[in-house]
Amino acid sequence: MKAVVLNAPNDFAPTELPKPEIGDDEMLLEMKKAAICGTDMRILTGAKTKGVRYPSVIGHEMCGVIAEVGKNVTGFEVGDKVSIANVIPCGSCPACLEGRENACMNRKAIGYEFNGGFEEYVLIPEIAMKSGNVIKLPKQVSFTAGALIEPLACCIRGLKNAGTGFNDSVLIVGAGPIGLMHMQLSKIAGAKQVIVSEPNEMRRQIALELGADRVVDPEKEDLEKIVKEATRGMGADVIVMAIGVPALVNSTLKLCKKGGTVNLFAGFAGTGECSIEVNTIHYNEINVNGSTAYKREDYLEAADMVISGKINLDKIATHTYKIDEFQAAYEMCKSGKGLKILIEP
Ligand SMILES: [Zn+2]
Ligand SMILES: [Zn+2]
Structure with a gap:
């Protein structure tokens, strides 16, 4: 089968690999669509190496059909359309026991410890089966939307941390795929207005x-003035940073209402260090929080939203490439000219 093998940072290529052989408690997924995520890009370029195996097959946003079922597996049949919640929490570490399985201290993940979605057939390991990480999807859900349930689940976790609710004014910084998901989720959560700051015209x-x-080009327009005018001079109730530029954090904090919340959703580039005026947080009583991965409950909610057609993920997917064309997909991702880039067999 074809697979994109990552040998080292900046050293990856489509390669022939043997099709995985499943055990009695495992399944084999025939990948139909796998999306490239910002994290994948950081792994490919070597900006992220922690937890990455070499050689391995990465890719953690995937959807496909069941190709083989181990003899002890119940509840799934060959041909079922499924998406995969790739993060498998241990269930017994202090973080899991406190109800924060997304921050599990011993988590294992498909696309990291186990080979991921950038290959024709993906082995679904026993622990993923036992943890309920495989979700059946009805026919009407596209493979593309199915693959994007994973990043949507991460955004739902972020939304919960941000506490967005009824009548809030929300600012989304960055209209990449993640920002566009946050924008839609904020509306669904009851926001009365969502302002999006993004320099790229297409986005x-x-x-x-x-x-x-409202959309704002922060390079040509005065974002602060626009946000203040739209909020009676108070600032946004909730701000989601969906772009990992540390230097933007300080100016973004100043757009938040007193007592509001700034969610640092994106993973930040480089060392992630920046200088902020901490008195903005102190005097304005701003809540600053982060968000990482998702809990399985978030994944289920994301799947339900996609199944019920409450959110548009297909529009966020702009390009699809074959496994053999992975280099071109990588270049397209890097160029920022598209939104979500997908891989198919
Ligand atoms: Zn991702
Ligand atoms: Zn754990």
């Missing part, structure tokens, strides 16, 4: 098409 346009109330 601003899609944000408008997906329901943003």
Whole structure:
């Protein structure tokens, strides 16, 4: 079978690998669509090496059909359309026991400890089966939307941390795939207005098409003035940083209302260090929080939203490449000219 093998940072290529052989408690997924995530890009370029195996097959946002079922597996049949929640918490570490399985101290993940989605057939290991990480999808859900349930689940975790609710004014910084998901989720959570700041014209346009109330080009317009005018001078109740540029954190904090929340959703580039005026947080009583991965409950909620058609993920997917064309997919991702880039067999 074909697989994109990562040998070392910046050393990856489509390669022939033997098709995985499943055990009695495992399944084999025939990958139909796997999306490239910002984290994958950081892994490919070597900006992220922690927890990465070499050689390995990465890719953690995937959807496909069951190709083989181990003889002890119940509840699944060959041909079932499924998406995979790739993060498998241990269930017994202090973080899991406190109800924070997304921050599990011993988590294992498909796309990290186990080979991921950038290959024709993906082995679904026993622990993923036992943890309920395989979700059946009905026919009407596209493979693309199925693959994007994973990043949506991460955004739902972020939304919960941000506490977005009824009548809130929300600012989303960055209209990449993640920002566009946050924008839609904020509306669904009851926000009265969602302002999106994004320098890329195509991305601003899609944000408008997906329901943003206002889009701003921060390089040409005065974002602070626009946010203040839209909020009676108070600032946004909730701000989600969906772009990992540390230098933007300080100016973003100043756009938040007193007592509001800033969620640092994106993983930040480089060392992630920046200088902030901490008195902005102190005097304005701003809540700053982060968000990492998702709990299985978030994944189920994301799947339900996709199944019920409550959120538009297909519009966020702009390009699809074959496994053999992975280099071109990588270049497209890097260029920022598309949104979600998908791989198919
Ligand atoms: Zn991801
Ligand atoms: Zn754990």
